[in-house]
Amino acid sequence: MEELFTDILVIGSGLAGILSALEAEKFGLKVVLVGKFAIGMGTNTSMANGAFTSANSRFSKEDHLRATLESGRGLNQVQLVKNLVEKGPEAIEGLRNYGVPMVERGIGYVVDRPEASSQLAGVLLIKALVERLKSSSIKVLPGLVIFDLIVEEGEVRGAFGFLKDGKPCLIQSKAVILTAGGAGAIYRRNDNQKSILGDGYALALRAGLPLFDLEFVQCYPFVLAEPRLSTFILLPPYPKEIRLFDEKGEDLSEKLDIGKDLTRAVITQRDTFSISLFEASQKGDVYFDLTQVPEEKWERYPLNFLNKSKFPFRERPFLVSPAVHFFMGGIEIDEHGKTGLPGLFAAGEVVWGIHGANRLGGNALTECAVFGIIGGQSAAEYVRQKGGGESPANLLSETSVRKWERKARNYLKKKRGPFDHPVDLLVNLKDLAWKYAGPIREDGLMKEGLAQLASLEKRIERVYPATLRDLFRKRDLENVALLLKAILNGSLLRVESRGSFSRRDFPEQDDQNWLKNSCYRLVKGDLEITHRAIGI
Numbered sequence: 001m002e003e004l005f006t007d008i009l010v011i012g013s014g015l016a017g018i019l020s021a022l023e024a025e026k027f028g029l030k031v032v033l034v035g036k037f038a039i040g041m042g043t044n045t046s047m048a049n050g051a052f053t054s055a056n057s058r059f060s061k062e063d064h065l066r067a068t069l070e071s072g073r074g075l076n077q078v079q080l081v082k083n084l085v086e087k088g089p090e091a092i093e094g095l096r097n098y099g100v101p102m103v104e105r106g107i108g109y110v111v112d113r114p115e116a117s118s119q120l121a122g123v124l125l126i127k128a129l130v131e132r133l134k135s136s137s138i139k140v141l142p143g144l145v146i147f148d149l150i151v152e153e154g155e156v157r158g159a160f161g162f163l164k165d166g167k168p169c170l171i172q173s174k175a176v177i178l179t180a181g182g183a184g185a186i187y188r189r190n191d192n193q194k195s196i197l198g199d200g201y202a203l204a205l206r207a208g209l210p211l212f213d214l215e216f217v218q219c220y221p222f223v224l225a226e227p228r229l230s231t232f233i234l235l236p237p238y239p240k241e242i243r244l245f246d247e248k249g250e251d252l253s254e255k256l257d258i259g260k261d262l263t264r265a266v267i268t269q270r271d272t273f274s275i276s277l278f279e280a281s282q283k284g285d286v287y288f289d290l291t292q293v294p295e296e297k298w299e300r301y302p303l304n305f306l307n308k309s310k311f312p313f314r315e316r317p318f319l320v321s322p323a324v325h326f327f328m329g330g331i332e333i334d335e336h337g338k339t340g341l342p343g344l345f346a347a348g349e350v351v352w353g354i355h356g357a358n359r360l361g362g363n364a365l366t367e368c369a370v371f372g373i374i375g376g377q378s379a380a381e382y383v384r385q386k387g388g389g390e391s392p393a394n395l396l397s398e399t400s401v402r403k404w405e406r407k408a409r410n411y412l413k414k415k416r417g418p419f420d421h422p423v424d425l426l427v428n429l430k431d432l433a434w435k436y437a438g439p440i441r442e443d444g445l446m447k448e449g450l451a452q453l454a455s456l457e458k459r460i461e462r463v464y465p466a467t468l469r470d471l472f473r474k475r476d477l478e479n480v481a482l483l484l485k486a487i488l489n490g491s492l493l494r495v496e497s498r499g500s501f502s503r504r505d506f507p508e509q510d511d512q513n514w515l516k517n518s519c520y521r522l523v524k525g526d527l528e529i530t531h532r533a534i535g536i
């Protein structure tokens with residue numbers, strides 16, 4: 001087993017992870033940054049449209065606070081939102097200092113990109129930060145998949161995982177910053193990177209931390225839904241010549257009362273817009289028509305992305321659909337990025353609290369920037385108080401190291417007998433998620449989903465790692481099944497609709513009874529869900 005020792009371990013190399021690592025390094029501490037793939041790759045950050053909502057010369061901090069709270073429908077953690085609003089402009093300035101080209105636009109800032117470039121803004125953002133990492137002392141470990149957080153005597157002391165060659169790896173660390181992103185790819189229809197499967201949530205639950213509001217899953221209104229094309233997100237700004245219609249040819253912008261400005265609707269009414277589009281798509285196909293868009297707009301962002309495809313987007317309408325985009329729920333942090341477990345800090349999409357029942361467009365990247373920095377600073381302060389700089393070895397006893405060696409062997413243990421292929425099981429889970437825990441939920445369907453999940457769980461137990469890939473796949477299956485169980489059970493209990501959470505059988509928002517956050521815990525392997533009134 002590979003053993004490493006460090007002051008701070010950062011799990012996840014998207015925007016939140018890289019920024020927290022860079023920030024912690026400023027304190028002169030040893031920092032290790034890990035990701036499932038090459039640093040910055042396979043992250044949702046690299047897919048992003050590069051929009052950061054934040055106060056600017058035309059959009060005040062009061063405007064930002066109001067818009068975020070309105071969008072969150074009473075479930076936001078107000079103190080965290082205040083931090084986001086207050087520190088947003090400074091964090092964006094910090095990105096500029098790291099070489100990210102940020103320009104003011106709309107209700108915030110965007111990563112500036114050459115007009116004719118067909119590189120995603122998120123890639124430009126990540127590239128600048130990865131360049132900055134090269135001149136730092138941060139040790140990067142690409143291709144390390146973390147399986148467990150190490151908790152001893154009530155505090156986090158590192159993490160355990162497998163390297164891409166299958167070697168088990170134990171990292172002892174005085175503090176850990178969890179920035180492992182969301183879980184959009186657990187759904188059949190999603191616009192996330194395919195490896196974003198909720199590992200961070202599963203790591204936290206198994207380490208004994210509660211998670212909050214997992215039932216709130218945001219959809220994005222438009223991804224490509226043509227059968228042979230990937231479910232690629234159709235990014236704003238949308239040209240005014242665009243038409244959105246159903247299979248009878250009826251104009252959906254009018255019918256669904258969306259108004260003429262699709263771009264604004266996507267940013268500020270993402271929840272209601274996606275839900276009504278999903279409803280429309282259940283009755284028949286939904287199309288985008290770009291045939292009236294003038295020639296010159298096809299050379300510019302974002303339509304120039306579609307030029308790369310052989311599909312005749314300019315010549316005929318094409319199928320679109322809503323898809324899962326973002327998880328509002330996750331780990332509770334305080335305003336310093338601390339979780340309830342000493343030694344564990346968190347930032348980015350894995351965290352809960354800022355967005356309430358529905359995230360305002362552009363607030364996710366601002367959240368990663370603000371709380372990435374805060375998490376890095378707080379973790380560094382914590383380590384300093386523990387005597388950072390001294391040799392970080394031997395946080396774990398010999399007995400404990402032996403225990404992790406045994407655990408590693410256990411993960412790799414081969415069993416005999418028939419088993420389902422993990423790839424097929426993951427497809428089954430994703431279908432189940434979309435069908436039973438999708439944009440609109442209802443009692444009977446969710447109960448049916450839970451029954452099917454129980455039988456899938458038994459098949460997952462029997463999977464053994466015949467190859468190295470299967471070892472990772474089996475962990476994915478366990479994580480996805482755990483998360484789905486939580487979402488389905490939590491959604492059954494919330495008998496109302498709010499923001500991006502929609503129940504066909506309870507269509508109204510019920511402030512009288514449901515101005516509450518849902519709290520999920522694993523107690524001796526069983527999931528427990530309780531509710532906490534706002535402000536308590």
Ligand SMILES: Cc1cc2nc3c(=O)[nH]c(=O)nc-3n(C[C@H](O)[C@H](O)[C@H](O)COP(=O)(O)OP(=O)(O)OC[C@H]3O[C@@H](n4cnc5c(N)ncnc54)[C@H](O)[C@@H]3O)c2cc1C
Pocket residue numbers: 011012013014015016017034035036037040041042043044045046047048049050051052053144145146147161179180181182191192193196199200233325326347348349350361362363364365366368
């Ligand atoms: C298509 C698309 C466009 C978007 N556009 C915008 C936008 O314009 N503005 C906006 O505000 N938001 C946008 N979002 C949302 C935003 O991009 C994400 O919420 C944000 O980038 C998440 O960043 P993160 O650092 O938390 O996680 P990510 O960037 O997703 O990174 C997660 C990291 O964790 C690692 N990881 C996960 N599990 C493990 C494990 N077990 N072991 C080791 N490493 C692990 C991954 O490998 C990865 O490195 C968009 C999202 C999508 C999908």
